[in-house]
Each structure stands twice: as structure tokens, then as C-alpha cells.
Amino acid sequence: MKLEFLALKLDMTEKFREYLLGQKCTVYTDNNPLSYLSTAKLGTMEHRWAAQLASFDFVIKYRSGRSNKNADALSRQYASGTPDLDPVLPGTRLPGVLQLTQMSPRMEASQAAQVAFPLCSSLDMLKLQQADLIIQELDTFWEQKCRPTTQTAVFSCFDAAPTMGPSGGAGWGAVPPGLSPRWSRGGFSSGARCSKEQVLTEVHQKHGHQGVERTLELLRQRCYWPGMSVDVTDWCQKCERCQVAKANGPPARSPVGHLLASRPNEILAMDFTVLEPTRGGLENVLVLTDVFSEYTLAFATRDQRASTVAEVLVTEWFSKFGVPARIHSDQGRSFEGTLIQQLYFLYKIEKSRTTPYHPTGNGQCERFNRTLHDLLRTLPNSRKRDWNACLPQLLYAYNTTPHQATRESPFFLMFGQEPRLPVDFLLGRVQEPTGGAVHDWIQEHQARLQGAFDGAQRRLQVGAARRKRN
Template sequence: MADHDIFKTAFRTHNGHYEFVVMPFGLTNAPATFQTLMNNLFKPYIRQFILVFFDDILIYSQSMSDHVVHVSKALQVLADNNLFAKLSKCEFGVSQIEYLGHVISSQGVTTDPHKIDSMVNWPIPKTVKELRGFLGLTGYYRKFIKDYSTIAKPLTELTRKNAFKWNTLAQQSFENLKKAMTEAPVLVLPDYSKRFVIETDASALGMGAVLMQDNKPIAYLSKSLGVKNQGLSTYEKELLALLTAVKKWRHYLIGQPFVIKTDQISLKHLLEQKVHTALQHKSLCVLLGLDYTIEYKKGKENKAADALSRVQGQNWHMELSTADLTVVSEILPSWIQELTQSYTGDSWIDELKQKAALNSNDPNPLYTYHHGVLRFKGRICIGNNGTWRQQVLQSLHDTSIGGHSGINATYHKVKKLFFWPQLKQSVHDYVIACHTCQINKGEHVPYPGLLQPLPIPPTAWYSVGLDFITGLPKSQGKDVILVIIDRLTKYGHFLSLTHPYTAANVAQLFLDNVYKLHGIPQNLVSDRDPIFTSLFWKELMNKIGIQLNLSTAYHPQSDGQTERLNQCVEQYLRCMAFEQQKKWMKWLPLAITLPSNSPWV
């Protein structure tokens, strides 16, 4: 206890007046204070090989030799801070452990049999409080029970105000829930050498999903739809179910190819569809950077997700952090083995390993070496042996994520994740030698003289730039792109049109994609295209209250920001649709990430 807080713990007994000099149980802030202490002490090791929940310390390792080292480090931290572990409450070197009400083993994660016995022997509730106690205990394990909300629905309805009346339906639900708890399956551990499969489905009132490998469940998810989302179309509900599942299990999916199975066949062509709604924009942002394939599966074959989607009532979520269990149960991915091969015979790597070993007790070390992966300031170090560096450059330059960006943009993307000596020179040499870039990119030289830039807008979507990209080959019936860019954040919309188009067509796109999503801008910067100089356009902008700023005739530098973005979009589409130029519409939705991912735009 802090000296100035000791008097607050005073209490009187028949033997006299006493005060606590160490933190006792029962104080309001005691749990949070103790958890903060444990987190700070074990900060260098948490989620590396240690998990801490109050006084429960879990140490996990890949091998017994590593485990001995990890246990020694944990005990040393306790000894250095005058904390003590009771030997009778400790277990060492076990392959199965009870932790936070779960049994964790090499087979997977399952329920604690002692907790299940308590549920099975639970007496019939006589009051709402007793019923809530039973539902609270069973609800902790609902991630193991398919259709938990459906089974428990008659009981949850009795918890409403003045609704408690035990009947036959409630008794049947009570018994079925006990039975379901005794039959809870083992949720298998994720194996990163195998492909993940997500099955999703949505119904009128809810949505559900199952994460699987080899047709064995890793996790269930079921969520009811609110009043707002119940009014969505079937397509939008299915898309919402897909997004919810991907966001929930994203930590499993990053860097891994996976399959999404849905009974909405139109979602197979998600990347090729026109982007009209905010939900579609959101879906592309969530899925961007993930290696996924969407497959169609008939509803009658998609039984697990279909059943979960029909759950009504409270949401079914994992009460215990899935990320924590992932760390405990993580199987060493195959890419780590390939990465460690690049370290073979590299003297630079050997030198850094020695530095990492010397700094192992540093709370914020520059170098770390864990599970065979060497990191510098959190970035993965790649050795000179093998083709790993080439693969990284190819992935962050040649793919849709890289978009054949320039040297600086590619360098910043690689630099965020990886590190090796002379990284910038490696990126420079790779981009300069890229055959696709040499064919499709133009030459940029500094403009002579001093330019007078437009004033910087004070807020996002205060000032907007508009322009057209024309002369494109027809793709899905479209041959024009309307570019709309926020001049402060550089966030843009790229909307397809068919020539000939009218000012009314452009105005409708502007209202749907700017006014609805971002509000009314204060001014609009554009060139002197006939659309923007037409009487209709001027009157419309005047009625809405937007000031028109037209650039100087035959002087595109007046709106250089929009013109430069046009070049980037054209360059991106040329590179990505290089072999099939009439399929540029497939890549247009992904071009929205260019401004935010490229520091030079």
C-alpha cells in the first residue's frame, strides 16, 4: 500500500485498531491494480510464452528445453519483485492444463469437466436471479455449443420484467441445455499449414458462421440482426455475415490462403461488381490484403452456418479472448521454417542473434529472437540465403496490393514489415528492372519554375477535386472513370461511366458517393470540361451551396493533385490488366487504396 493510502484501509477489532500495509482483497481498485502490476512485470514475455490473469500464470513452449528456459525467466521475475508462488498450486511440464475454465491440450480446447458437473447438478431455478446465474455459467461456454441461443431462448425470455413463470417449455429448455453442455465438442487447434474455411449464412433475423479446417470446427459465431439490418436485402445480409466472420477471425486469416463458402452465388463475383453502397466499400476495405477465394455452396449443404444464422435473441460471441487461445495453441507455420533457412550462413544474422540474446531482459529491445524469427524494431529480418527477399519484393510490388508502385511507395510498404541491409537499394534495383513498369509507366521530370499550390483545406471533404479519365477500352460496358478526391486526406472514389454521359449522370454519382457518405463540400476544383461549365452543373452547385473553382484553360497544373492521381490510377490499371486490358473494371474497386497506401500521392 502507498503510505498516504494506508489509513483508508483501517478497521477495528476487539483487539484494537488495525491498518493494512499490503493490498488486501476487497478493495474497489485491488483487482485492476494487481492485474496492472502483473502485466508490467511480465510485459517483455506476455504472449511470447506467458499469459497472466491475476495470479494465474500460464507458460507455454514448443519444446521441453524451451520450457525450462521460459519457466526460469518467469520465476526470476517473481523473485526479483518479492512475489511468491505456492508449490502445491503449481504444475510443471504438463501436456494438458486447466486454465480459465477451459482444458487446453494438444488435441484442442474443451470445457472444464468440473464446471460441467456444476451445471448438470444445478437445481431448478426458483427466481430470476437463480436463472440468470445458470445462464451466466452456461453462457461462458456457448462458443462450444451450436445453436446455444436457440436452445436457451425459452429461458432468456423468462428473465424479462415480470415474465418469470416456470413451465413445460422452460423445463425442456433447461434439460436440453444441460445435455448440450455434456456433449460439447473439442474445438480443434488451428494448423497454419492447412487451409482455413469459413462457411457463412444469413436469414431474416440473424447470421452465422463456422471457422473450420478439414471439416472440424475451430470456432462458431452466431449473431442476431438489429432492427436496422433486418431491412437489408438478402445480398446485403449475406455480405454482412461474410464481413462479420472475416473481422472476427482476421488474426487467423492474415497471411494465409482461405476459402469463404456462402449460399449467395452473386458474392462469388464481389470484385467484379459495381460499387454503389457503403457496405460494398467497407467489404473491399476489410478483404483487401487477404488471400481469399469465395465459393458458392447450396444452403442445404451449408448446414452449420445456416442453423447458426437462425439464432434469435442475444448474440453468440466468444467470452474468452480468441486471440489469447490462438497464442497458446498456435502451431508453428511452415513459412517460419522457410524463413529460418534464409538465415543459414549469413554472418549478419548471426551477429544480430547475439545482440538479441544480450538484450533478452530489456523491456523494449531493438532485436528479438522468438520461434526462430529474428526481428528488428518489430520488423522481420530476412537473411541473404534463398529467395525470400525476392518473394517479399514481388508480393509488395507486382500484386494488386503493390499495384506496381514506384520506388518510394514500394520501399515504405516493405519497410513497415521487413528489414535487411541496404533495403532501399534492393527495392530500387527491383522496381527499375520490373518489365511491366518499364512498358506501362511514363517518365516524370520536375516542372520548370515555381508552382503556386492551392490552399490546404482545413478539414476532410471541405474541398473536393473532380476529373474524368477517358479513352479507356470498354470493360463491362464502361469506358470512362470519374475521379473524385478529397484534397486533404487524398481519399478518393473512382466511378465508372459509359460515354456519352450527361451532367445529370455525373450529378447523380456525385450525390450518391460524396453527399450521402461525406456531406456537402465547401468548394469543388475541376478543369473546364463541358460538363463542369454547363448551366445545369453551375445551377446545381449554386443550389447546394458549393463554390466552383475552375482551373486555367490548357493548364492542368492548376489542379495537379487530381491530375497526378489520374496518372496513378491509369498506371495501376495498365499494370494490373496488362494482359487483358478489357478487364480493367475488375481492378477498379481496389484502386481506392492507392492514395492511402502510397506516401507520395
């Protein structure tokens, strides 16, 4: 019974957790003692397994071996081959968003963005504002041409009046709590207007199902509305896919802070993690993390050989970002082989290592491994066996979100500019192309990067000192 009980625990708590949690299921087994699990005398280890299964709603039913032919067939028979299928059926119509790529190249960028990401129409905006209680109060005062003298709540709402105009509701520049206005350095600015649900969907569901802090930091850089922190927290906590897929254990400790860099590409940390095999047989993932900017890349590989590591380093990092001054990893054979040592000697790279059985020595990579597993669990069920095809999108979402350690996005610290995200088109934050001298742009770019580098380095040092005290 012990082996069957272990198999049940592993399958329900690890393999199929996101499918079974919150669902009523029936377990059929040809092991008769396992069907009496609720009344059996269990040892210490079995009690721990039973405690892990307590959050699942399941019933164990006994099925004799002669009647359990479906399980025997799955375990003993093998398919002779898979039929060739056309990836696209004849006559299949592409989605409207994909057809936009065939537009005329002379179309203006702002016009194409508005077509690809339509905002609320004036009629929809008028209906939303007419249903808002605060807008109704303000509309009364606009008609009377007077300022209220009572009701403290109305006073607080009326402070937004200078940014509004009596243009029938749909043309108001700043939007009250029911809607989210665009935010700039000077305050509210008129422009794109959309519902909070649209914005939260773009920055959470369509941006990798990231946590509360990362989603909130991404949103703070782009817009503002009263109570935004509470709304983001509530939205993430009510996300069904996040609650089912992500572990609900105690919060993980932050990575140790002995690795301190002063610039991007100074220290490159790398590590391997293993995932569920894809349809093509890929299960190994090589993770490369820039210690200063936290910019991370991950590549699915067929093995963990030193030749594979060397090929990925040269083709995917050295040729695109330059050669780092130091590479940090554990003492695995993949990172300590003769080929890797020759690569370090050829490129004059310094090598540092973690102590044996001490994974926190490579905290940046180890923490990202857990984040990567959480992000992959949020994929739809139809894409879980093709996670290698989803890696670029998940990494883009991770790298374009502000990191908790630096308060800046890894993309910005690595390249010196923020990328354009779908939520930027939704909020109307896409800037029109402007001309100017290259020298002026370089000076502004250097000043902006220097300020970001100083702030990130200061926060990294403070975090390292705090972790050392703890």
C-alpha cells in the first residue's frame, strides 16, 4: 500500500495539482488496502502525506485488476506513431489582430495602435460616466455654475474639477474612481480612458499572472486612480488561475546579497532547472541572470552537457550583450568541465562558485527558478506541454515588470528605455516620434541611466545589509 499511497500523493499534489484542486474527483485503484485509507493505521510519514492530500476533495474506489484494463493499457501498450496533421486547416481565417500586420506600411503608428487596441468609444464612456455617482454630483454643480459649500465628500470630489470640462460627459479629461486616468509627471492628462477592469486584465492576466507587488509597480509607472493598491491586491487574490497554480506556502526568503554588481553585464549567474517534458522531449532549462539588472533569459535544452552550456553562452549572451566580467554558478559538471574552463580562459572571464549543497549562494537564479515554475503553472491546460514555445513571452513579461529589489524593470536597467506594452496602447501612452540631435539624446539617456543605476545599486546594498542581519 505504501508505494500506491506515495504515487497518489505525488500525482495529486505535484503532477495534477492545478487540475484537481477545487474539483471533486474519484480515484480508481486495484490496490484494495488503499481504498480504506481513511480508516487505516498510518505511520508518521503516511500521516504527512495524508495532511498534504487534505486540501483535495476525492474519493478512493476499488477496482479489481481484471476490470482495471484502461490503466494496464496505458502502462503497457505504446502507440506505433502519430498521424501527420496540418497546422492550419484550409480556409481558416486569421484573427482580426493578426490581419493588421498586412496593412499598408504608410499607415501612421498611432493610427495602427488605435486599431489594434481600441479604447472606449465616446458613447460607452458617456454611459459609464452617467452611471457614476460622483459624476452625477459634479454634473449638477456644472449646470448651476456654483461651488458647493457643504458635504465634505463632495468637496474632495470637486478638487478634480479644474481638469474637467462641461462637454457632455464624454470629453472630460480626468476620470473619477470608476475609471482610470492617464498619469504624467505633471498630474492627470487628458487622453485615453478605459475601465479599471481592462487595465488590470492587461497588466495581470495578459502579462504572465505575476504577483501583487510586481503588478502594482508595473501599473504605477503608467497610470493612477484612488485606491489602486487595494484594487490590484483584490484583483490578484481573486484570480482563479493564480490561486490554483501557485503554491500557497510561506513567502520565500529573498536571495542572499553577497553578489553585488555595479553595472549591467558585470556578473552573470547561471543555473539549470528541470520541468515537465514537452512533446518534443525537452525538459532542461538553462537560466542566465544578470546580477545587477536582474535581466533573465532561459533556454530549453535537451541535456545539461558542458558543450550545450558553452553554445548557449556564446550564441545567446556573448554575441548579443557582450562578454561578462564574471560568471557565477554552482559546482555542477555542466559548469566545471574542461570545455567551459577553456571558454573562460579564451574570453578572460573570472569564475566564482557556490559552496556544495548551498543553493542560496546563487540566490538570483534559484529564486527565478521558482518564479518560472509559478509562471508556467498559470498557462492554459492546452499549452502546458508546449511550455518551451511560451518561454519568450513569459520572460518578456518578467523582464518588463519592476523588480522588487531594484524598483526598476530589468529591461530598463539593461537597455536604458522602457518597452511599449499593450497596456500602454490601452492607456494612450504611446509617444509620437520626435526629431532631435543625437548628441542631445545621448546626454539625456546617460543622465537617466545614471540616476537609475545609482538608485538600483543603493537599494541592492540596503537589501544585502538587511539580509545579512537576518
